Amino acid sequence: MKKPPQCACCGNKPAVGRGPYRRGFLSKLLALALGALALAVPAVVGLISALNPLRVKGQGGRFFRVTSLDALPEDGTPRRFPIIADRKDAWTLFPNQPIGSVFLRRTGPSEVKALAVICPHAGCFIDFDAKAGGFLCPCHMAHFDLDGKRTDEQSQSPRDMDPLEEVEIRDKRDVYVKFQRFQTGTPQRIVEA
Ligand code: FES
Structure with a gap:
């Protein structure tokens, strides 16, 4: 059976086990971006209304x-x-x-x-x-x-x-x-x- 690749200097298994951490990090980043977007949309709409005196x-x-x-x-x-x-x-x-x-x-x-x-x-x-x-x-x-x-x-x-x-x-x-x-x-x- 083929051995998993090991780091030449420390002997750790470099690639195996990092995938889930990276996916977790990307999920958090995506959630943050969506949260920021959800806050930004009403703020921008409100700003447009506030700056449009004819409308308000x-x-x-x-x-x-x-x-x-x-x-x-x-x-x-x-x-x-x-x-x-x-x-x-x-x-x-x-x-x-x-x-x-x-x-x-x-x-x-x-x-x-x-x-x-x-x-x-x-x-x-x-x-x-x-x-x-x-x-x-x-x-x-x-x-x-x-x-x-x-x-x-x-x-x-x-x-x-x-x-x-x-x-x-x-x-x-x-x-x-x-x-x-x-x-x-x-x-x-x-x-x-
Ligand atoms: S006289 Fe002052 S508001 Fe009319």
């Missing part, structure tokens, strides 16, 4: 149907409306979610102006103050007139309310607004990405 923050810069022209008082009293859209995170679709709000005001038979509801100072929600005939931010009491201009010289707001410039009346009845968000705390009006 509410689809800014798109036209949304907000209401019908009939829903706006003819006397020009502003009304606040939600912006409704489908919302997605990394894994799930949430249909018909409120992603923001706008003030709409009728300024003519088929003319509508839109203002953002977020205060340019620190991002609180501005209210329409019917008694004062203008807008009021309850957080630091900034006042604005119906056009969104500051009426208080000591206003905490660094700029007037943010107008949403693009409003369209489609089919003579549906009011569409190009919804945008703006950075707060700056005198300049800067659209968020």
Whole structure:
């Protein structure tokens, strides 16, 4: 019977017995790689979502149907409306979610102006103050007139309310607004990405 090969210097059997150790090592390496991959995939997907504000923050810069022209008082009293859209995170679709709000005001038979509801100072929600005939931010009491201009010289707001410039009346009845968000705390009006 043929003898197994032996090491010339120590006399051990070199090849026999090493196979199982090598296989064990490779199995552990593979398990580690799979584990790392399993952790990396959700992390990468989350990162992509986090870096994509359009997807997560509410689809800014798109036209949304907000209401019908009939829903706006003819006397020009502003009304606040939600912006409704489908919302997605990394894994799930949430249909018909409120992603923001706008003030709409009728300024003519088929003319509508839109203002953002977020205060340019620190991002609180501005209210329409019917008694004062203008807008009021309850957080630091900034006042604005119906056009969104500051009426208080000591206003905490660094700029007037943010107008949403693009409003369209489609089919003579549906009011569409190009919804945008703006950075707060700056005198300049800067659209968020
Ligand atoms: S957040 Fe509106 S005045 Fe401060």
